[in-house]
Amino acid sequence: MIADFRRIFGLWRGRALWLGAGIAVSLLALAAGMGLMTVAGAALASLALFAPTLLRGLGVVRVAARYAERMVTHAAMFRALADLRVWLFQRLTINAAGGLGFRQAGDVLARLVNDVEALDGLYLRVLVPVAGAIFVLPLTLILIAPTAPLLALAVAILFVLAAFVLPLSAYGAARDAGTRLSGAMGQLRVAVLDSMTGWREIRAFGAEGRMLAAAQAREAVVLQAQDGLAEATARAGAGAFLCAQAAVFAVLCAAGADTSQTIVAAFLVLAAFETIGGLPRAGAYLGHAAAAARRVLGAADAPVPVADPASPAELPKGTRLGFDSIHFRWRPELPPVFEGLTLDIAPGTRVAILGPSGSGKSTLAALALKIASPQSGQVILGRVDLATLTAADVRSRIGWLSQTTHLFDDTIRANLLLACPTADEAALWTALDAARIGDVVRGLPEGLDTWVGEAGARFSGGQGRRLALARALLSPMPILILDEPCAGLDAETERDFLTTLNEVGGGRTIVLIAHRLTGVEKLDRIHRLSAGKAIAAAA
Amino acid sequence: MSDIEASKAAARAWIKRERRAGLGAARPAIALGFAGTVLAIGQAFCAAAVLTGVSFAPALTGFALLAIGRAGLGYAADRMGFAAGAAARRRLRTDILSRLSWARPTLARSRHSAELAAVVVDKIEALDGFFARFIPAATLAAAAPIAVALTVLCVDRTAGLILAAAGLLVPAAMALSGLGAAAAARDQFLAMTRLQTRFLDRIRGIATIVLLGRAAEETAALRRAADELRTRTMKVLRVAFLSSAALDLAAALALILLALRYGQQWRAGTLADPMAALAVLLLVPEFFSPFRAFSAAYQDMFHATAAAEALADVPPMPPAPPVREIRTLETHGVSVQFEDVRLTWDKSRGPALNGLSFRVPAGETVVLAGPSGAGKSSAIELLLGFVRPDSGRVVINGRDIADLVPQALSGLTAWIGQRPVLFSGTIRENILFARPEATPEQFSEALRAARVDSFVEQLPNGLETTIGEGGYGLSGGQAQRIAIARAFLKNAPLLLLDEPTAHLDPATESEVLDGLRRLAAGRTVIMASHSAAARGVTGRRLDIRDGRIQPARGAA
Structure with missing residues (x-):
């Protein structure tokens, strides 16, 4: 836990000035607040000589410092969180393109986003108040100890209990409940997602009641775990309150000897304990944040699927794509996908790679894009072994369209420009027309600036595929791998699309991965994948 | 707007x-x-x-x-x-x-x-x-x-008035600084939510970004969006925090005034x-x-x-339809009739069904053939009760389905779509989903009839294999066989098939069609299909285009 947080604070090192300034201002506000209460007590006990001036000054400082504290700590927190998000995103672009993204583990990713959010409070709710507690404790003791050393000792013990011991024990209690909660929450999410995606099945089989009951059962587990967390939090809160009250009680017990001093001490102790009132709850929150930090760092640290070579070769000019006696399996315990695959795709040709599902068609694309690397054999681009090239270089030559290609929740224009930021309007329309979606887009009131919705939700499945296809066609890559581009299109649209594909070459290599051909494709060569090898068939 | x-x-x-x-x-x-x-x-x-x-x-x-x-x-x-x-x-x-x-x-x-x-x-x-x-x-x-x-x-009394005045200052100051700020802060909160949504969307599509070589640009864009949001948020917070400052001010003011008042009285000896x-x-x-x-x-x-x-944004539950349950006997089969049915999903895209009429006698198989968008799926969704026709009637065994309670309708029908949804859970649970109260005999009979048993035997955990997110991935053909097993288990008299082989390769398609033929025996079947796959099914073929039946070309 400590190591995880230390790393996150390490990521924030660049913001140390901001974060430190926030803490400094908050300490100033604390000091002013305590001063205000103490002098108010002293004024009443007519101890303070310059009470009116002092009070006015402290009052102004207190209000101003509190305002500044809120501004500075929030500004610091926003900066730190943005850093964390950008850092995580950067890490994921390196290691998740092949892992999480390629296989679309949506739930894992969704959790990651919530986890980053859960780290929001780390600075405002934990770091700042802990700094405050460390500052207030000696201050209080210095003020009380000279006149009442025993009282100071009692107050110190109670303060440490409330500010450090109780939050830690709340953290301990919350950690288990927090772990259970995140598991239960995942289960609830799965149950709800099941009933949202499977609604046709549910309606057709009249299973609404059963699905609702299943979701309710999962929710009950969530509520139970949250109940545990709430119990820990409430106990910690009550414990902290009792500590504060016990401290005041101790002050009251010391009364009698010197009333004026005791009154000042009472006000001082009240103010001191008020500053740490939120810490036990923060301890419970920390239990949740610790799990979140672990997951965020775990995702960021996932191994890079194919590491770039230390001294990469220069990107060759040629665009021949070759596979030379490839042996490959995704994981040692899984059956091999390729056992001596050899395949050659000449520059500028149109090639189809056919095979039943599970024959390794998509794996072929993954190997070509350096999302995976073969256990033996070579993938060759131009005349160069892919292993000697950087992934970024390879991907600047090979474009890819798959069933998992993502449409972003943005405009059609922004989605297309992702493939080629310099493309002009005419190029966008050419690509849309080639993908047989130009007329649909022209018919939309907002045209290219139409929002596509989450994962293209505002369009039908077939239309979404065609938008993704237009994007792939727009990309300037000399080699284009189209992985089942017609999945989800009806026969007529499929035929239309493949006919256009016959025309869009422009010297590009087109690799069409499919489970069957329709007959309209103009191809130079057809390869069939079977038993982990490719069998060439004439076009 | x-x-x-x-x-x-x-x-x-x-x-x-x-x-x-x-x-x-x-x-x-x-x-x-x-x-x-x-x-x-x-x-x-x-x-x-x-x-x-x-x-x-x-x-x-x-x-x-x-x-x-x-x-x-x-x-x-x-x-x-x-x-x-x-x-x-x-x-x-x-x-x-x-x-x-x-x-x-x-x-x-x-x-x-x-x-x-x-x-x-x-x-x-x-x-x-x-x-x-x-x-x-x-x-x-x-x-x-x-x-x-x-x-x-x-x-x-004086102290009470001081306190009350300070207390009134709080809502007044909050209102003064907060009225505009509250609305702005709320919008800001929503903007923050949108940034988080954007971040999620970019993470979901991270493979697409990386493979298009846009990682650096997207990172920079993310940074810019976060910075811009922060600047705007701080502008709002500057005002919003004023209401907190007003609270601090009121509290400090009350404390100072009261302390000074009592301090003075104490020194003057007038403190009663x-x-x-x-x-x-x-x-x-x-x-x-x-x-x-x-x-x-x-x-x-x-x-x-x-x-x-x-x-x-989610519409409320409609009032329950008047209950007029029809009497149907499974053994007698089900006849279906569409009478001049019209349906429009979205006005800007024109009607999906535009006067669709046809009749399917009990025990017969009908193939609705036509390109996508012709209205095949809409017809099936009407029969499933997912939508109501804008005009015309859909009639089952002589009764308008609008009069049926949903449970009665779903009791009559079994449905297999393009890609069956498999719920997270075991294969057994996924099949029993169709009829949880089925006996072990009925269950294994359905497994055999749908040929699920042949591929399940090869899995190490057999029927207890977990599928769905994070579980074992079934191929399209295997998933479709599970859907067929569900339909066998349910044993409903009306079978609705919506392009059940659209996503399968030819070898798998013929296997699945084989299973569907066995399932169709003795039932009323309506199958939506684009032309090619329909050849594998024997039955009357109706060509559907632009939401209505095309006149038959020559003899059927």
Whole structure:
């Protein structure tokens, strides 16, 4: 836990000035607040000589410092969180393109986003108040100890209990409940997602009641775990309150000897304990944040699927794509996908790679894009072994369209420009027309600036595929791998699309991965994948 | 724009209604909070009595007992707040799930499953603070300070007035600085939510970004978006924090004025009741603490507003249709008739069905053939009761299906779509989903008939293999065989097939069609299909185009 947080604070090192300034201002506000209460007590006990001036000054400082504290700590927190998000995103672009993204583990990713959010409070709710507690404790003791050393000792013990011991024990209690909660929450999410995606099945089989009951059962587990967390939090809160009250009680017990001093001490102790009132709850929150930090760092640290070579070769000019006696399996315990695959795709040709599902068609694309690397054999681009090239270089030559290609929740224009930021309007329309979606887009009131919705939700499945296809066609890559581009299109649209594909070459290599051909494709060569090898068939 | 306005108005109405309902549930928590303030008043007097030497042991005991009482009350209020939040979430989640299960067909084209799941899971969670904290805090912020001020007024009129004036300063200053700020802060909160959504979207599509070579640009864009949002947010917060500053100012002002007043009186020897004076000073923080709790809970209101907008977008449950259940005997089969049926999903895209009429006698198979968008799926969805026709009738065994309760309709039909949805769970659970009460014999009979047994045998865990997210991935053909097993198990007289082989390669397709032929025996079957796959099925073929049946070309 400590190591995880230390790393996150390490990521924030660049913001140390901001974060430190926030803490400094908050300490100033604390000091002013305590001063205000103490002098108010002293004024009443007519101890303070310059009470009116002092009070006015402290009052102004207190209000101003509190305002500044809120501004500075929030500004610091926003900066730190943005850093964390950008850092995580950067890490994921390196290691998740092949892992999480390629296989679309949506739930894992969704959790990651919530986890980053859960780290929001780390600075405002934990770091700042802990700094405050460390500052207030000696201050209080210095003020009380000279006149009442025993009282100071009692107050110190109670303060440490409330500010450090109780939050830690709340953290301990919350950690288990927090772990259970995140598991239960995942289960609830799965149950709800099941009933949202499977609604046709549910309606057709009249299973609404059963699905609702299943979701309710999962929710009950969530509520139970949250109940545990709430119990820990409430106990910690009550414990902290009792500590504060016990401290005041101790002050009251010391009364009698010197009333004026005791009154000042009472006000001082009240103010001191008020500053740490939120810490036990923060301890419970920390239990949740610790799990979140672990997951965020775990995702960021996932191994890079194919590491770039230390001294990469220069990107060759040629665009021949070759596979030379490839042996490959995704994981040692899984059956091999390729056992001596050899395949050659000449520059500028149109090639189809056919095979039943599970024959390794998509794996072929993954190997070509350096999302995976073969256990033996070579993938060759131009005349160069892919292993000697950087992934970024390879991907600047090979474009890819798959069933998992993502449409972003943005405009059609922004989605297309992702493939080629310099493309002009005419190029966008050419690509849309080639993908047989130009007329649909022209018919939309907002045209290219139409929002596509989450994962293209505002369009039908077939239309979404065609938008993704237009994007792939727009990309300037000399080699284009189209992985089942017609999945989800009806026969007529499929035929239309493949006919256009016959025309869009422009010297590009087109690799069409499919489970069957329709007959309209103009191809130079057809390869069939079977038993982990490719069998060439004439076009 | 008017859509957004309407949804905002609906959200406001929802918040108002729920706030009233929540107030009832929050009454115990509010009572406890108020009792806590009363005990705090007692404590202040006990402490003052000890400190001024009026009473020692009895006041000290009183102080301790009241402290324990307050701790108990605080604990109980916390727990009750949680209970209120949990009860509200449980109620609202069941409500939204029921509404969604009803409205899902109409939302299918516009809303993503993950988005709806996020409404059910995350948005409902976000409402917790509203019920658990905001509602009690809002009431206590009004009631508890009044109790303190009244007490002070009784012991020292001037002090009471000072406190009351400072208290009135709080809402006045909050209103002055906060009125505009509240709206802006709410919008800002929504903008923040959108940034988070954007971040999620980019992470989901990270493979696409990386493979298009745009990682650096997207990272920079993310950084820019975050920076811009921060700058704008800080502008809003600058104003919004003024209301907190007003609270601090009022608290400091009250404390200073009272301390100076009593200090002066003390020095001048005119302080009539030092104990009361001290108690009043000790009560100043108590007076302001409900305000602080309220302002801390204020963000929960924003969360609730955002959630309410999402919830208001889901249509309410319709009234139950009049129950006129028809009598059908499975052994006699089911006949289906479409009579001049018209249906439009979306006015801008024209009608999906435009006078569709055809008849299927019991036990016969009909193939609806035509390109996508011709209306095949719409016809099937009408039969499943997902939608109602705009005009015309769909008739099953001589009765309009509008008269059927949904349960009666779903009892008559079995349906297999393009890609069956497999729920997270085991293969056994996924098949038993069709009919949980099936006997082991019926179950294994369905496995055999659908040829599920042949591929399940090869899995290490057999029927107990977990599938779905994170589980074993079945191929399209295997998934479709599970769907066929479900239909066998259900044994309904009307079988609806919506392009069941659209995503399969030829070898798998013929296997699946084989299973479908066995399933079709003795049932009424309506199959939607684009031309090629229909060849594998024997039956009458109806060509459907632009939402109506095309006249047959030559003899059938």
